[in-house]
Amino acid sequence: MKKLGMLSIALGLLLSFVLLFAGSDSNQGPKLAYIDSTKVLQSYDKWIELQTKYQEDYQFYAKKLNELAAEINNLKNSGASQEEIDAKTKEYLQKQQQYNQLLSDEYQPKFAKIEQEILSKIAEFAEIMGYDFVFNSKSMSYASPNYDVTAKFIEYLKSTK
Template sequence: MKLNKMIITLALVTMLAIPAFAQKFAYVQSQRILAEFQEFVDVQNKLNEIRNGYDAQYQKMLKEYNDMLQEIDSQSLLLSPEKKQEKMRQAQEKATEIERFKYEKLGPEGEFYKKSQELTQPIIDKINKLIAKIGEEEGYDFIFDASSGALVHALPKYDITDQVIEQLNKGAASTTTGKGK
C-alpha cells in the first residue's frame, strides 16, 4: 500500500515537473513581414526602378544590335565584301558589349545584385534582431520561420508575425518623424 502511494506521488511530481521544462515555441511568416514592413517595401520599389533602368538599357542595346543585323541583311547585295565584313565585326562587338553589360549589371555578382544586398541586408538584420529581442522578452526557446517551408503545422496563437510587423513599422514611423526635429 505504501509502495503504491509512493509510486503515485512520484508520478504526480514527475507530471507536475514536466511543464516546468517545457520549451516555448513561436513562429513568424517572414514573407509577410517583408511585404508589410514599409521600409522594405520602399527598398523593393527603389530596386525595381534600378532594375527597370538596366532592363531598358539592355533592350535598347538589343534593338540597336538587331537593327545592325537587319541593315547588314538588307544591304548585303550592295555592300562590298570588305564593308560587309566591317559591319559584321561591328555587330559582333555590339553583341559582346551587350553580354558584358548583362553580366556586369544583372549578373550574379553584378551591380544590381550588389545594390540589392547593400539595401536589403540592413533591413534583414533589423528584422532578425527584433525577432531575437521579442524571443528573449517573451521567453521563447525557438522561433521558426513558417515561410521557409520547415514548419509543417502550428497553431495561430503561436504566430508572432503581427507583433514583429507592428514593432518594425512603429520603429520606422518614429524614425521618420524624428528626422524633422
C-alpha cells in the same frame, strides 16, 4: 516516535507534491512560435522602399539593355557585317553583366542589413513574449496555425520604429 514518523511521511508527501508541480512546467517543453518572413518583409516599410528603389534601378538598366538589343536588330536588318553584329552583341553581354554586378553590389548589402535588423527584432520580440524558439515558416514542412505569431510580430515591428 509515531509523531516523528507521521511528520516524515507528511514532509515526504509535501516534497513530492512540490517536485511534481515544479516539474510540470519543464515537462511542457519549450514555448514555440513561427513567423512568415514573406509577410513580414511585405509589411516592413524599409524593405518596401528599398525594393521600390531596386526596381527603379533595374528598369533603368533594362531600358539601356533594350536600346542595345534594338541596335543589334537594326544592324542585322541593315545588312551589317557579322563582325559588327558580334561586337555589338559582345558589348550587350558585357553591359548586362556590368549592370547585374552594379545592382548586386549596391543592393545586396542593403537587403542583408534589413534582414539582420528584422532578425534582431525577432530576438527582442521572442524575449519579450517568452518564446524559447521562433522559426521561419519557409523552412518548415508543417506548422499548426496556433503557433503563427506573424501578425503580432508585425505589430511589434511597426511599434518599434
